[in-house]
Amino acid sequence: MASQNPPRKIAADRYRSTTFHDREREQLWPQSWQLACTLDCLPDPGDYYEYRIAGLSVLIVRDEAGSLHAFQNVCRHRGNALLEGSGAGLSEIRCPYHHWCYDLSGRLTSVSRGDPTKRPHRSPGGLTLIPVRVDDWGGFVFVNLDPDAAPLDEFLDPMADELGWVRMHEYTCTSAMSLHVACNWKVVIDAFIETYHLHAVHPQMLAIADDVHTPIRLLGEHSMFYQPYGAPSPRVASQVGDQEIWEAFTHNLGHRLGLPFAEHANPGPHPPIPAGGSLRQVLIERIRAHLEEIGDPYPGIPDDQVIDDYHYHFFPNTVFNVFAGWFGFIRARPGERPDRCVLDMWNFDWLPEGHPNRHARPEERWLEAEDIPALGPVMAQDLENLPRTQAGLEQPGLRSVQLVPEEARIGHMHRVLDRYLGTSVDTELRDRPEAGD
Numbered sequence: 430m431a432s433q434n435p436p437r438k439i440a441a442d443r444y445r446s447t448t449f450h451d452r453e454r455e456q457l458w459p460q461s462w463q464l465a466c467t468l469d470c471l472p473d474p475g476d477y478y479e480y481r482i483a484g485l486s487v488l489i490v491r492d493e494a495g496s497l498h499a500f501q502n503v504c505r506h507r508g509n510a511l512l513e514g515s516g517a518g519l520s521e522i523r524c525p526y527h528h529w530c531y532d533l534s535g536r537l538t539s540v541s542r543g544d545p546t547k548r549p550h551r552s553p554g555g556l557t558l559i560p561v562r563v564d565d566w567g568g569f570v571f572v573n574l575d576p577d578a579a580p581l582d583e584f585l586d587p588m589a590d591e592l593g594w595v596r597m598h599e600y601t602c603t604s605a606m607s608l609h610v611a612c613n614w615k616v617v618i619d620a621f622i623e624t625y626h627l628h629a630v631h632p633q634m635l636a637i638a639d640d641v642h643t644p645i646r647l648l649g650e651h652s653m654f655y656q657p658y659g660a661p662s663p664r665v666a667s668q669v670g671d672q673e674i675w676e677a678f679t680h681n682l683g684h685r686l687g688l689p690f691a692e693h694a695n696p697g698p699h700p701p702i703p704a705g706g707s708l709r710q711v712l713i714e715r716i717r718a719h720l721e722e723i724g725d726p727y728p729g730i731p732d733d734q735v736i737d738d739y740h741y742h743f744f745p746n747t748v749f750n751v752f753a754g755w756f757g758f759i760r761a762r763p764g765e766r767p768d769r770c771v772l773d774m775w776n777f778d779w780l781p782e783g784h785p786n787r788h789a790r791p792e793e794r795w796l797e798a799e800d801i802p803a804l805g806p807v808m809a810q811d812l813e814n815l816p817r818t819q820a821g822l823e824q825p826g827l828r829s830v831q832l833v834p835e836e837a838r839i840g841h842m843h844r845v846l847d848r849y850l851g852t853s854v855d856t857e858l859r860d861r862p863e864a865g866d
């Protein structure tokens with residue numbers, strides 16, 4: 430378990446320097462478990478899925494017997510990349526460059542002849558694709574390039590216990606979207622693991638989310654907070670009435686009540702509140718009724734679990750936002766430069782048993798700037814803010830960023846990062862006084 434006293438100062442170079450970025454490319458991404466896709470991305474023998482991050486390409490394949498394998502996406506002959514994207518129907522992996530072939534467990538099975546009248550240049554056998562560790566949990570496929578890494582269940586501990594009640598593996602990914610963002614991958618993760626920015630960036634959420642009473646827990650390499658929903662933030666509680674809470678809730682989370690999308694923006698007057706009751710209680714009952722409609726996945730769960738937000742960071746680059754009946758993850762994948770990344774957003778719904786789309790293969794979609802408003806105001810606000818954070822972090826006079834206690838999960842992430850990189854967030858700023866210190 431990492432220190433429970435996360436650092437208060439983080440070197441700004443961690444977000445902008447090529448040196449730090451290269452260090453991550455050499456020591457973090459090739460050595461940490463990462464969520465690559467869902468089991469539903471490759472349900473059948475012959476299915477494959479390519480996971481790309483920081484110049485790495487991992488090929489995940491389901492073999493004829495139904496087992497998953499993962500490989501570095503490179504032919505052992507001359508180093509060509511083997512496959513791109515995802516697909517189905519493989520019976521072998523054939524390099525497009527010279528047609529060397531591998532079976533779905535990665536074994537070289539044939540080498541094309543230079544002269545078709547003569548023997549092949551080498552006999553197949555022995556040579557294999559470079560294996561990558563692969564395992565699954567919760568319906569998700571995780572990969573790790575490090576053959577000596579601890580097993581996945583050890584890495585995830587205690588997340589499997591924390592999230593066991595959700596039964597994530599029974600959910601279906603109903604949208605999988607990606608877009609390019611002009612910021613460091615950690616700028617994305619930071620923005621999704623604290624509620625401190627809610628009042629400034631998402632003021633409309635204060636009517637329905639408590640941004641102040643959000644207890645943080647550090648869990649192994651990971652972390653979580655819990656956020657009450659359906660009642661206003663203490664910052665605005667005295668100014669917000671029930672009708673405003675009702676409208677803000679339907680606008681942002683109408684799907685949790687089972688409301689048709691058209692009613693999210695204009696839900697009409699709030700439902701009657703029984704004497705001595707509260708609108709939060711009414712919302713809880715409405716969500717319970719909707720959960721019953723979709724198959725009652727969580728019979729008898731306590732009220733808090735019905736309505737509130739359970740929010741998890743899976744080190745290094747994935748953040749889950751979990752509500753009963755719906756969850757989503759945000760994942761940040763760096764590219765070639767420290768100030769650019771890809772942001773993935775995958776949403777999951779509980780589809781009742783027998784639903785024709787249950788466990789459908791996700792259809793991944795790239796978004797452009799004009800698609801952002803359709804993601805809703807919260808995401809649009811965050812996406813506007815992220816490049817602004819990076820632009821500020823690039824200013825040379827800024828040596829460090831200062832964390833407040835509400836941002837403890839960010840500090841924790843940097844401490845965990847240190848373990849992979851051999852760096853020290855506590856000492857790297859020691860000999861570098863800066864303006865205003």
Ligand SMILES: [Fe+2]
Nearest residue numbers: 620630631811
């Ligand atoms: Fe945000």
